[in-house]
Amino acid sequence: MTRKLAPGKLVIASHNAGKVREIRALLDPYGIDPVSAGDLGLPEPAETGTTFAENALLKAHASASAAGLPALADDSGLEVAALGGRPGVYTADWAERQWFEGEPGKDWAGRDWYMAMGKVEGLLAEQGPGVDRSACFVCTLALAWPDGHAEVFEGRAQGSLTWPPRGTLGFGYDPVFVPSGKPLTYAEIDPAEKHAISHRADAFAKLVAGVFG
Template sequence: MKLVLASNNAKKLLELQALFSPLGIELVTQGSLGIPEAEEPFLTFAENALAKARHAAAHSGLPALADDSGLSVEALGGAPGVRSARYALDAGGEKSDAANNDRLLRELSGVEDRRARFVCALVAVRSADDPEPLVAMGRWAGEILTAPAGEGGFGYDPLMHVPALGQTVASLPADVKNRHSHRALAAAQLIAQFREVWHLG
């Protein structure tokens, strides 16, 4: 089954394709179909993911899958939250992983409570007006380091230390990350829904 992924992030495509391959799902990016990115005006990951999925389905005529994910830091009241990818941009900086990480470190300078979690909302729709979207949420807890560590991953991975695994997300092999991540947790829920509701696999 072919689904449009409402993202142009190549690393996210690889991660999600690996997670959903057991169901025989083929993901194609919306960019490869000439679909522009959707607006993300909402305050929650689930609402933004649903908006992106409906947008991709409307433009492609195909079922669509959307991911909206980011970092939620306890001491910052849940920020950067849905603004995770644009965290530095919102403060007058550039839109890049490095700039976002720099801003986060500045915001947490001198802060003792460094608890945080990665959050992922995955939403799938059969069509743009699907009245029964599949919605899954995954959360992966950790703590923010005072300096980056690790060469892998993307986004805030170099700053997110997972005590249960003893290292940062950026230091984890891809297969380990794909078993434990917020995206993996959400994907496991969505896979169960794909099987039960869409009768896949």
């Protein structure tokens, strides 16, 4: 049986400002007082997992242990069908600059997401104009307690990739992702609407049913 989460403080195990902002909005109705790992000065553990769940659990357990509070971690990424599911768990890594591309990013703010979107588009372009442009955003949430207990919830959002990037409202790969049934990219959609249809919203609906239901 899923462990219930009591109202009170919860560490959001992330230093990604855009991700923290989305999670805060989703938690707002449930009496949760979220504080980010960045605000607490907690270190970011190395994401050595090979799946979204493994990385989410690594981050959640690290923050829960360091803060002595329940902690929620999110590991998410873009899976592109024509690229065999890449970049997948390495979604953020594709935005890290190499030595020949400039100074490597030290944190989320130092990543070059336009470069990352360009890498994906370049690999698709190599396959010709008829390439399958379908893609899926995946979000895995791990909720961990200081005693080591954890729960995991996964959400998905199907869509397709467009080029060039469009919109300024999102972050990461949002400007090239068009969710199924919509004409706009994630970065063109009002944030409140995105919260309702995103991969993170899907994962949160499962978390809410499990730990708040």
